[in-house]
Structure formats: C-alpha cells, structure tokens
Amino acid sequence: MGQKIIRFSDLTGEHVENDDDLVRIVVHRHPDLADGPVEIEALAGELAAVEELALDLVTIELHVPGSDEPRTVVMEAGAFDRLASAAPMAEVLRGAKPAARSVPSQSAASLAVKEKVNYASLENAGRPHKGRTTDAEKQVVQQHLEEINERLATEGVRTIDLANSEHVSRYGLEALARAIGVTQD
Structure with missing residues (x-):
C-alpha cells in the first residue's frame, strides 16, 4: 500500500x-x-x-550610563533619519567612528578555542547543541544518519527521529522522511 x-x-x-x-x-x-x-x-x-x-529598518543599541546591558531598538529608517537635525543622517553616519568591539581576555579566548566542538565531524554530528546547524553538519547527518543514531544511542543521547519535525527541519531530512513515508505535521 x-x-x-x-x-x-x-x-x-x-x-x-x-x-x-x-x-x-x-x-x-x-x-x-x-x-x-x-x-x-x-x-x-x-x-x-x-x-x-x-520596510527599511534600522537596528540600534542604546548604551545608557548606569545600565549594565545595552538595549536594542528596531525602527523605520525614515524615523531614525529624522533624529538627525544638525546634518543629514547619511552625513552623520559617514563621519562616525567604527563601533568598538569588546575583546575577550586572552585566557578566555584561548579556553573558548580549546572547547569548540566541530559538529560537522562524524564523531560529533547530530549531538544536541544550542548553536546553528551548519550545512556541513546537515550533510554529514544526511549521509550517515544510521551510524550517527547508533553512536548517539550508545552515548545515551537522544537519537535523530524522522517522525520529529524539529529534527527533520534542523538536519534537512525532509526528502528522507518523505521517502520512507513519514509525514510531518
């Protein structure tokens, strides 16, 4: 059937x-x-x-004195441009200095590099993580799903379920799910 x-x-x-x-x-x-x-x-x-x-939108950060965290505001570009009264906004932006980027301490930066996990490798692909699922990880999961699920089960980690629409979407498994007759809600 x-x-x-x-x-x-x-x-x-x-x-x-x-x-x-x-x-x-x-x-x-x-x-x-x-x-x-x-x-x-x-x-x-x-x-x-x-x-x-x-809409043409502008995203700005407000760094208010006395506040620990900046506040992000999204607004229409026209409304933002009207805030500049001394000169046109395009001129204000051309004359502005580049935003300072915070640089983590050397020890924190080196620790982060040491702990970085490559989820696009066969030994880590498919593991739950909070970061973005890259195209490389998706490709590894698509090509080695059975092997990855065996590894995950052995490790006591949740396996990738083709009946779970979040898993299917995260790893780009729509075609495989359709091929085996699994429908997504």
Whole structure:
C-alpha cells in the first residue's frame, strides 16, 4: 500500500500541485512567536508582494550610563533619519567612528578555542547543541544518519527521529522522511 502526501500552503491553505512551487519561510521575530524561529511554507505566487511590502529598518543599541546591558531598538529608517537635525543622517553616519568591539581576555579566548566542538565531524554530528546547524553538519547527518543514531544511542543521547519535525527541519531530512513515508505535521 502506498501513501500520498497532500500539501497545502500554510498561509492560504491552497493545495500545492508541485513541491517546486513551495517557498520555505523562516520567521525569526513576530509578536506572537514565543519559542524561537519557526518554519512555514507558502506558494511562490503568494509572496509576490513581499519585497514591495518590506520596510527599511534600522537596528540600534542604546548604551545608557548606569545600565549594565545595552538595549536594542528596531525602527523605520525614515524615523531614525529624522533624529538627525544638525546634518543629514547619511552625513552623520559617514563621519562616525567604527563601533568598538569588546575583546575577550586572552585566557578566555584561548579556553573558548580549546572547547569548540566541530559538529560537522562524524564523531560529533547530530549531538544536541544550542548553536546553528551548519550545512556541513546537515550533510554529514544526511549521509550517515544510521551510524550517527547508533553512536548517539550508545552515548545515551537522544537519537535523530524522522517522525520529529524539529529534527527533520534542523538536519534537512525532509526528502528522507518523505521517502520512507513519514509525514510531518
């Protein structure tokens, strides 16, 4: 018995005839987003006006005296530009000094280098971590999933589950999940 997966646009509910017409959308920030970035899919035609609707935004950090941490503010570029009254904002920015970057102490920097784990290596790929999953790690997991899951199970770490949409998305395993008939919610 075979299975047929019917896909719909997350935005409009419209039936997807061809997977090549789908656009993957990663939502990084939204007032209703509580637990970090999420992915949705929509038909390319539904997104035709996105570029026209995009805003020119400025992200600034406010380092207020007496405050330990800077405050990040995102605002429309036009509103930010209007804050400059002595000269146009473009002129103010051209004359500004480069922002100082904080440099960690030598001992902290060397410690961080020593502890850095290469998740794109076969011995570390697939391990849970908080960082971004690189394309190199995804490729290793895609090519060696069974071997990696055996290693993870032996280590007592969670394995990569093709029925878990977060795992499938994180490691780019959509095609493999479809091939074995696992549907994603």
